[in-house]
Each structure stands twice: as structure tokens, then as C-alpha cells.
Amino acid sequence: MLQEEEDLSLTIAQIVQKLKGSRLYAQLERQAWVSLQKPEIKLETLKEDIKEFFRITGWEKKLHNAVYSELTVFPLPRHPAAPPEHLKEPLVYMRKAQGSWEKRILKSLNSMCTELSIPLARKRPVVEQKELLNKWNEMGTDEPDLSLFRPVYAPKDFLEVLINLRNPNYENGEHLNFKTHLGLIQVPLKVKYISELKEFFVELSLNTGQLGIDDATQVPPELFENEHVRLGQKEPIHSMDSKTEVLAEQDSAAAQQYIRQGSPTALRAELWALILNVSNQPEDLLYYEQLKSNVIQHDLLVDSLIYKDVKLTASNDDYYFVFEDYLYQVLLCFSRDTAVLGHFAYNSASPPKSYIRGKLGMEDYAVFYPPNGVIPFHGFSMYVAPLCFLYHEPSKLYQIFREMYVRFFFRLHSISSHHSGIVSLCLLFETLLQTHLPQLFYHLREIGAQPLRISFKWMVRAFSGYLATDQLLLLWDRILGYNSLEILAVLAAAVFAFRAVNLMEVTSLAAAEAVLADLSTLKVMPLLQIFLFATVT
Amino acid sequence: MSKPKNQCSKTHGAPKVKERDQKVCIRFKCTVLNTLMDVLRHRPGWVEVKDEGEWDFYWCDVSWLRENFDHTYMDEHVRISHFRNHYELTRKNYMVKNLKRFRKQLEREVGKLEAAKCDFFPKTFELPSDYHLFVEEFRKTPGITWIMKPVARSQGKGIFLFRKLKDIMDWRKDVGRSDDQKDDIPVENYVAQRYIENPYLIGGRKFDLRVYVLVMSYIPLRAWLYRDGFVRFSNTRFTLSSIDDHYVHLTNVAVQKTSPDYDPEKGCKWMIQRFRQYLTSKHGPEMVETLFRDMDNIFIKSLQSVQKVIISDKHCFELYGYDILIDQDLKPWLLEVNASPSLAASSQEDYQLKTCLLEDTLHIVDMEARLTGKEKRVGGFDLMWNDGPVSREEEGIDTAGTGNFVANTHLGCNNDRKKQLRQLFCSFHSQKKVTS
Numbered sequence: 001m002l003q004e005e006e007d008l009s010l011t012i013a014q015i016v017q018k019l020k021g022s023r024l025y026a027q028l029e030r031q032a033w034v035s036l037q038k039p040e041i042k043l044e045t046l047k048e049d050i051k052e053f054f055r056i057t058g059w060e061k062k063l064h065n066a067v068y069s070e071l072t073v074f075p076l077p078r079h080p081a082a083p084p085e086h087l088k089e090p091l092v093y094m095r096k097a098q099g100s101w102e103k104r105i106l107k108s109l110n111s112m113c114t115e116l117s118i119p120l121a122r123k124r125p126v127v128e129q130k131e132l133l134n135k136w137n138e139m140g141t142d143e144p145d146l147s148l149f150r151p152v153y154a155p156k157d158f159l160e161v162l163i164n165l166r167n168p169n170y171e172n173g174e175h176l177n178f179k180t181h182l183g184l185i186q187v188p189l190k191v192k193y194i195s196e197l198k199e200f201f202v203e204l205s206l207n208t209g210q211l212g213i214d215d216a217t218q219v220p221p222e223l224f225e226n227e228h229v230r231l232g233q234k235e236p237i238h239s240m241d242s243k244t245e246v247l248a249e250q251d252s253a254a255a256q257q258y259i260r261q262g263s264p265t266a267l268r269a270e271l272w273a274l275i276l277n278v279s280n281q282p283e284d285l286l287y288y289e290q291l292k293s294n295v296i297q298h299d300l301l302v303d304s305l306i307y308k309d310v311k312l313t314a315s316n317d318d319y320y321f322v323f324e325d326y327l328y329q330v331l332l333c334f335s336r337d338t339a340v341l342g343h344f345a346y347n348s349a350s351p352p353k354s355y356i357r358g359k360l361g362m363e364d365y366a367v368f369y370p371p372n373g374v375i376p377f378h379g380f381s382m383y384v385a386p387l388c389f390l391y392h393e394p395s396k397l398y399q400i401f402r403e404m405y406v407r408f409f410f411r412l413h414s415i416s417s418h419h420s421g422i423v424s425l426c427l428l429f430e431t432l433l434q435t436h437l438p439q440l441f442y443h444l445r446e447i448g449a450q451p452l453r454i455s456f457k458w459m460v461r462a463f464s465g466y467l468a469t470d471q472l473l474l475l476w477d478r479i480l481g482y483n484s485l486e487i488l489a490v491l492a493a494a495v496f497a498f499r500a501v502n503l504m505e506v507t508s509l510a511a512a513e514a515v516l517a518d519l520s521t522l523k524v525m526p527l528l529q530i531f532l533f534a535t536v537t
Numbered sequence: 538m539s540k541p542k543n544q545c546s547k548t549h550g551a552p553k554v555k556e557r558d559q560k561v562c563i564r565f566k567c568t569v570l571n572t573l574m575d576v577l578r579h580r581p582g583w584v585e586v587k588d589e590g591e592w593d594f595y596w597c598d599v600s601w602l603r604e605n606f607d608h609t610y611m612d613e614h615v616r617i618s619h620f621r622n623h624y625e626l627t628r629k630n631y632m633v634k635n636l637k638r639f640r641k642q643l644e645r646e647v648g649k650l651e652a653a654k655c656d657f658f659p660k661t662f663e664l665p666s667d668y669h670l671f672v673e674e675f676r677k678t679p680g681i682t683w684i685m686k687p688v689a690r691s692q693g694k695g696i697f698l699f700r701k702l703k704d705i706m707d708w709r710k711d712v713g714r715s716d717d718q719k720d721d722i723p724v725e726n727y728v729a730q731r732y733i734e735n736p737y738l739i740g741g742r743k744f745d746l747r748v749y750v751l752v753m754s755y756i757p758l759r760a761w762l763y764r765d766g767f768v769r770f771s772n773t774r775f776t777l778s779s780i781d782d783h784y785v786h787l788t789n790v791a792v793q794k795t796s797p798d799y800d801p802e803k804g805c806k807w808m809i810q811r812f813r814q815y816l817t818s819k820h821g822p823e824m825v826e827t828l829f830r831d832m833d834n835i836f837i838k839s840l841q842s843v844q845k846v847i848i849s850d851k852h853c854f855e856l857y858g859y860d861i862l863i864d865q866d867l868k869p870w871l872l873e874v875n876a877s878p879s880l881a882a883s884s885q886e887d888y889q890l891k892t893c894l895l896e897d898t899l900h901i902v903d904m905e906a907r908l909t910g911k912e913k914r915v916g917g918f919d920l921m922w923n924d925g926p927v928s929r930e931e932e933g934i935d936t937a938g939t940g941n942f943v944a945n946t947h948l949g950c951n952n953d954r955k956k957q958l959r960q961l962f963c964s965f966h967s968q969k970k971v972t973s
Contacts, residue, residue: 322739
């Protein structure tokens with residue numbers, strides 16, 4: 001009991017500490033001062049009156065959302081004596097693996113830099129700056145020569161690293177027994193069983209209405225859809241019972257709960273902004289403009305990598321090619337945003353360091369490169385592309401992407417033991433497949449087509465570019481709703497289960513890839529429901 | 538059996554040969570070699586005839602129609618894919634004339650409000666006949682951009698933009714000069730139309746919509762609207778400063794294919810479902826409903842305006858391709874109507890769409906005599922107008938006047954045509970079993 005109380009007060013102290021530096025704190029303070037002018041605030045009951053004032057004017061809700069956001073994003077502190085590395089990643093061997101992977105990436109980047117004799121960063125001449133400013137809204141028309149650039153790494157390179165991960169304290173044993181894991185990932189991490197998944201994803205069960213299933217043409221809208229949409233509404237509708245409309249209430253936690261059943265198309269943009277606690281303050285616009293001017297003034301090597309990635313992936317996609325210009329506007333600014341460095345406190349990765357020319361090794365002259373510490377890889381721009389469907393104003397689009405990155409996407413390309421980290425997702429996928437479709441798993445393994453080799457690229461990109469956009473957005477609704485990426489592994493397993501009959505007949509990796517090449521016709525929610533709740537285990 | 542009327546006529550469509558197990562054999566003729574040919578060849582019971590053989594069904598091109606329609610006798614069951622004088626709707630100058638006349642008629646008979654519903658085409662003048670009227674209008678609103686389109690050409694050929702009268706003075710001189718040299722080349726008719734300067738942009742690009750409307754007869758007017766369609770994007774960003782850049786302003790795929798930017802792998806098209814979802818997430822469902830209702834209005838009013846002019850032959854049907862442009866206030870504008878929309882496929886998805894479109898068209902033409910005539914939906918086609926508006930609700934409830942009327946159109950909506958077709962034809966099969 002005492003321990004819990006101590007933990008709680010520690011948590012509270014940490015959150016207060018974090019919020020004290022934030023803009024919200026300054027605003028609350030100002031509001032409190034302003035409220036002193038009001039007649040209802042009396043000196044004798046000052047504390048209660050101000051609290052009441054905050055509640056009525058909606059400031060309490062904003063504070064509510066900010067606290068909820070902190071709790072969601074930052075993991076709870078463990079032992080007060082635990083060093084900061086433990087917050088990033090508690091297991092030593094994982095930290096080491098991540099460290100050596102980072103060294104490799106940085107080496108690759110530096111060697112590309114030396115080969116092409118392009119500096120990692122340079123200041124643009126004024127003429128070039130003016131040109132870029134004029135072309136800001138149509139950077140896609142630029143056709144720089146990118147043939148010499150290669151992406152720093154691709155998902156399959158990363159997969160090889162994960163396959164070779166080993167826990168030095170764990171004896172795998174030479175002999176195969178019934179406990180042996182037949183997949184590619186050979187580290188002993190705890191992943192959920194299907195019974196635990198059923199509990200975790202209880203709102204997706206068969207007798208709960210879902211958008212993505214129960215809004216299909218044959219189901220009369222009165223049964224589910226109308227009520228669900230009404231519940232999400234912006235305008236409070238006076239009704240007999242005390243149901244409150246999610247957007248009208250502006251409550252992040254309620255929105256997160258609501259979105260587990262899917263979001264109506266018209267409300268999605270606002271709901272996501274509410275859950276991610278992104279608002280449209282003038283300071284945010286200014287911050288974005290500041291980043292934009294950074295882009296104009298300095299040219300980074302990473303920019304060329306971004307260009308190349310967009311041209312190779314998003315521009316060739318049938319649906320996202322239209323948003324090419326937005327992608328540059330977001331990703332170039334993202335590379336320069338030092339606020340992103342904050343997420344490395346709980347990310348097992350660390351930002352790469354580079355040194356001012358001539359001062360190699362001298363810590364005083366070390367800078368993070370790129371400024372946000374994130375080196376893009378092949379397919380990175382696909383994280384942003386689906387968001388262009390929802391947000392059209394560059395600074396809002398930027399904020400949403402940044403928030404999505406520091407909450408979710410970073411876990412898909414760093415080595416950690418977190419339950420939403422890519423290692424756990426791979427292991428979860430393989431375990432689900434081995435447990436529930438053993439014949440299929442064994443068959444694929446025998447023909448040299450380990451399932452993870454095919455599904456890895458889906459999970460690393462969170463299925464962006466593989467599913468149809470509307471299905472992808474329904475999937476990402478659930479990622480936000482459950483604050484977890486595990487649904488990606490479940491969906492990957494569900495896809496294999498769906499195409500199991502065809503897969504049993506293939507005789508090579510290439511043929512298996514062909515069966516699973518086109519996911520654009522899949523409907524995500526029925527697949528998930530069938531796999532989780534309707535498959536005989 | 539052909540019964541020659543006189544030396545230069547032909548008859549087509551002798552009674553169908555019936556095989557013993559009641560399967561019909563339909564002879565078709567088709568000159569285009571693309572998706573349509575695939576669809577016709579795969580249709581069960583349909584046999585291709587070559588050259589001079591007799592046919593029951595002919596998907597002809599408009600030049601054949603012009604030359605041969607009048608001398609051809611067709612049996613009752615024969616079908617042909619164009620109306621004799623379809624150009625009343627599809628040639629830009631005729632369409633404008635018919636629409637203007639219809640608008641006046643509506644104003645006289647019903648009122649200004651109803652007539653205003655015809656204001657979906659930008660101010661247009663036929664040249665050279667209305668040249669003076671055009672100049673008057675031009676002088677009233679200086680500085681805006683106009684677009685000059687040849688009346689009878691397609692695929693974006695011959696179109697240019699201008700802002701100054703001087704630009705077309707030069708063009709007139711050129712045309713005049715060639716007139717002197719070769720008298721037998723007729724002066725081509727053009728229309729000058731007010732250019733829509735504030736188109737709706739997605740990703741900074743201009744686009745237009747291609748929608749398919751099938752007309753089975755004009756008197757009475759029966760028209761079907763296909764649920765699928767596509768959005769064609771211009772390959773470059775929209776800007777008013779470069780009106781010479783054809784690639785910016787013209788969105789036909791044919792023109793885009795020649796743009797240096799063009800990457801055939803990219804594809805400049807979106808399916809209309811994706812477009813509808815995009816708009817809904819940006820503007821909300823009500824505004825999108827209004828936009829699509831306004832588009833329904835365009836289809837209906839344009840067909841009504843030529844209803845009395847087009848020779849409604851029961852052998853004829855026509856699949857039109859409507860080109861619609863949307864401006865920033867979400868108002869749709871009619872650019873033109875095509876009597877022979879392109880059936881060539883530019884990608885796998887496109888091929889899919891066109892195949893299904895053509896299959897459903899043939900279902901509705903119903904050479905196999907399977908339909909009852911009471912259907913409101915066949916595959917991806919919804920019956921939009923049946924001598925009056927068609928409601929989504931079941932019959933018996935006449936809600937047309939009460940304001941609860943919801944039109945039976947589903948453009949951009951879910952197209953589960955396979956399922957619907959299965960249900961439709963299965964029920965016929967079982968009905969036939971009962972009656973036979």
C-alpha cells in the first residue's frame with residue numbers, strides 16, 4: 001500500500017515537473033490571474049473558486065488531456081534508482097544490439113558522404129534560398145540528380161539484424177522440442193496469447209458494432225452506425241440520458257475509447273487531433289514557420305535521401321502521388337526539429353552524433369545529425385502519406401505526423417523489448433502463426449519461405465501502401481485507440497490465415513510472395529474479427 | 538436472312554437461332570479492339586461476325602453511323618450503340634444551343650429558380666457565328682481567361698487559352714488565310730468558353746471527373762448512372778500564370794500522356810470512391826451530398842434539354858462519358874459530354890472498371906431478354922431517371938413532393954455489383970423454373 005502511494009506521488013511529481021515547463025502551464029497561470037477580476041472569485045475560497053472557474057471554462061479539460069497525454073506517452077517510472085538507460089531499454093543485450101546497428105547506419109551514411117564528397121550539411125547561398133522559397137509549394141517539380149544516392153538501409157537489412165539477435169543468458173538448446181520456436185526471431189520475449197489478445201481487444205469482438213463492418217450496405221444504419229456517429233458529434237445534442245458527445249466534450253481519454261470501434265470519415269481528423277493532443281495554437285504555426293526557414297537556409301544530405309525516398313515510394317503509389325509536395329514540406333521540416341530529440345528518452349535508439357569539420361572526437365563540437373536524430377530509411381515517407389488524406393494545412397499535418405512518430409512509428413525501426421517494439425511484433429506474429437496455423441507455418445518453412453520474410457515489410461510500414469487507404473485509416477484508428485502496435489502483428493497473421501488455402505499449394509518463396517503481393521482488396525476489420533474471435537483454437 | 542430493300546440497303550437481325558436447350562446465340566459486330574472486344578467475346582452465347590455478316594448487336598463508331606444508319610433496316614430486337622443525332626448533346630456548340638433554349642423554356646414555364654438550375658455550364662459562345670455577342674461579353678469582364686475549344690475534336694486537340702482579344706485576332710487571321718488558299722476546307726467551328734479560374738485542387742493539382750451515364754431511350758427518358766468513375770489529374774501544379782502550358786490546364790489522359798513528366802506507372806487517376814472519401818473527410822458528409830446531388834442535376838437537365846431533339850429510335854442506346862469540373866466552392870460544372878468515351882484501359886484498375894462497366898451495359902441492353910423492366914439497379918448501374926425521378930425508397934410511397942425524396946443514385950459509393958447481379962439473375966432463374 002505504502003509502495004503504491006510512493007509510486008503515485010513519484011508519478012505525480014514527474015508529470016508536474018514536465019508540465020511546468022510547458023505552454024499550458026503559462027496559459028493556466030495567466031487565466032488564473034485574469035479570473036481574479038471576476039466577482040465570483042472570493043478571497044476566502046480562492047482555491048475552490050479558481051478550480052470551479054477552470055472547470056466551467058474548459059481549462060480543466062485541457063489540463064486533463066495534457067496529463068493523459070503524458071501518461072500515455074511516457075512509461076511509468078520504475079525503481080527510483082534505475083539509470084536513464086533503463087527507461088530507454090532495460091535489457092542490456094538489446095541495448096548493445098541497437099548500439100551496433102546505429103554504428104553501422106552512421107558508417108554507411110558517412111561513407112556515402114565521403115564517396116559523393118557532399119557535406120552532411122551546408123548553408124545555402126542566397127540565390128538558392130530565394131529559389132527554394134518560391135518553389136516551396138511545388139518541390140515535387142524539382143528533378144535533382146539522385147542516381148548516386150542510395151537509401152541508407154531498407155527494411156530487409158534491418159530484418160537480418162533482428163534475426164541474429166540472441167540473449168546470451170538463454171540456452172536455446174541444440175535439440176528441437178515442442179517448445180522450440182520455429183520462426184526467425186530467437187529471443188525469449190513475452191508476447192500475448194490469443195486469450196490475452198481477445199481480452200485486450202475486447203471492443204473488436206463479434207457482438208460489438210464496428211465501423212468497417214457494421215456500416216456496410218446490408219446493415220441498416222439504425223443498428224449501429226447512426227448511434228456511433230451521433231456519439232462522436234461536435235454539437236452537443238440534448239438527450240434524455242447523460243450520453244455525451246465525444247468531440248463536444250473534448251476529452252482525449254473518451255475519444256481514445258470511442259475510436260476503438262472506428263471513426264466516422266468526417267470526424268476522423270478531429271478525433272485524431274484530440275487523442276494526440278494536438279491543437280492549433282498560433283505558437284505551433286510559428287514553430288512550423290521557423291522549421292521552414294531552417295530548411296530554406298541550410299541544406300542537409302538527409303534531404304536528398306528524403307527526396308529519393310519520396311520519388312521511389314509515394315510518388316509511384318496510385319493514391320499518394322498527389323500529395324508529393326506535402327511530403328517534402330513535412331519531412332524536410334521534420335529532419336530539423338530538435339523537439340523530436342525528446343523522444344529518445346524512452347526510445348532504445350540514440351541520436352547519431354557528428355562533428356564539425358576538423359574537430360572529430362571533440363565533444364564540444366559534436367552535434368546531432370540530422371538535427372532530429374532520425375535517419376530516414378527506404379519507405380519512411382509512407383508514414384506521412386496516409387495522413388495527407390486527413391490534414392491539408394501543412395503545420396497541422398506536420399504536428400500530427402510528429403506526434404504519431406514519437407508515440408508509435410519510432411518503435412517500428414529500433415531494437416527494443418517493448419511490447420509494441422518491432423521485435424515483439426515479429427515474435428507475436430510468428431507465435432500466433434505457429435500456434436494456430438501450424439501446418440501452414442511448417443509448410444512455408446519447409447519450402448524456404450519463412451512467413452516473417454513476407455510480413456516484415458508490412459509491419460515496418462504499419463501497412464501503409466499495402467492496404468487501401470480507407471482500410472488503412474480504420475486500422476490506424478485502432479492503433480490510436482489501443483495505444484499499441486500489436487494489432488499490426490495480429491492483422492499480419494490474419495492475412496496469412498485468410499490466404500492459407502492458396503499458400504499451402506505454393507512451392508517456393510517467390511510463389512508465396514505472389515499470393516500475398518496484393519492486399520489492396522482486403523477488408524481489415526472482418527479479418528481481425530475472424531482471426532481473434534471466430535477461429536477455433 | 539437479309540431482305541434487301543433496294544440495291545444499297547442491308548438488313549440485319551434475322552430471328553435468333555435457338556438451340557435445343559433454349560440458349561440464344563447473339564451475333565455481334567464490333568470495330569474497336571480493346572476492353573470492349575474482350576467483354577463481348579467472353580459473353581456466353583455471343584458470337585462475333587466479321588465484315589459483311591448479319592448482326593444482332595453492333596457497337597459502331599460514329600462515322601459508320603453517319604454513313605449507314607439511314608440505309609439500314611433493323612429488326613425489332615437489334616441494338617446499336619448510338620443515337621442517330623447524338624451530336625446534339627455531344628458537340629459543344631449544339632449542346633450549348635440546346636441548353637440555352639431549354640433554360641429559356643424552363644424560365645417561361647416554371648420560373649427563374651428552376652431555370653437557374655441550368656447554370657452549370659460556363660458562359661459559352663459559338664464562333665464565328667456569335668462573334669459579336671462574344672466580344673460584348675468579353676469587354677464586360679476584362680482580364681479573365683477564356684478557353685477556345687474546337688467543336689468536333691476530342692482528346693484535348695486544338696484547345697488553347699487566351700486573355701486578350703488580340704490572341705484570337707491572330708488566330709482568326711490564320712484561319713482566314715487558309716480559307717483563301719483552299720476553299721474546300723470548311724472553317725472549323727469553335728466555342729469560346731469562360732475558363733474556370735478557381736478549380737478545386739488536390740495536392741495543388743487540377744482534376745476533372747469522368748462519369749458514365751447510359752441512356753436507353755429518350756422518349757420516354759430512361760437513364761442509368763454508373764457508380765464507378767474516375768478522377769483525372771493534371772500532371773503539374775495549377776497556376777494561372779502559365780496559360781500556354783497545356784499540361785497544366787488540360788486533364789485528358791491523352792494530353793497528359795505526352796507531358797514530359799508523365800510516368801505511366803504513376804497513373805494520373807483516382808477512383809471516384811477514393812475522391813468521395815477524401816472530400817467527406819475534408820468537408821463533411823452534408824456538403825458532399827449536396828455536390829453529388831448537383832451533379833445528378835447536371836446529368837438530368839442536360840438530357841432533358843435534348844430530349845425532344847434527338848431521334849429516339851428503339852434500337853438505339855448510348856453510353857455517355859460526362860466530364861465534370863469542380864470549383865473551389867464545390868460547385869460542379871459541365872465541361873462536355875462524350876458519345877464515345879475511351880474504352881482503352883490505362884492500368885489494371887482501369888481495365889477492371891471498364892470491363893465491369895461494359896458488362897453491366899450489356900446486361901441492361903438485355904439482348905438475352907432476362908430483365909423484367911422493373912429493375913432499379915443492375916450491377917453497378919442505378920436507374921436515375923425513368924420518365925421522372927427515381928427514388929431510393931420502395932415504390933408505393935410517393936415522396937417526390939414531400940422533400941424526403943432521395944434520388945436513386947450512388948455515384949462514388951460502394952459497388953458490390955457481383956453480389957447484386959447474382960441475386961438478380963438467380964431470382965429470374967428460379968422464377969423461370971416456376972413458370973415453365
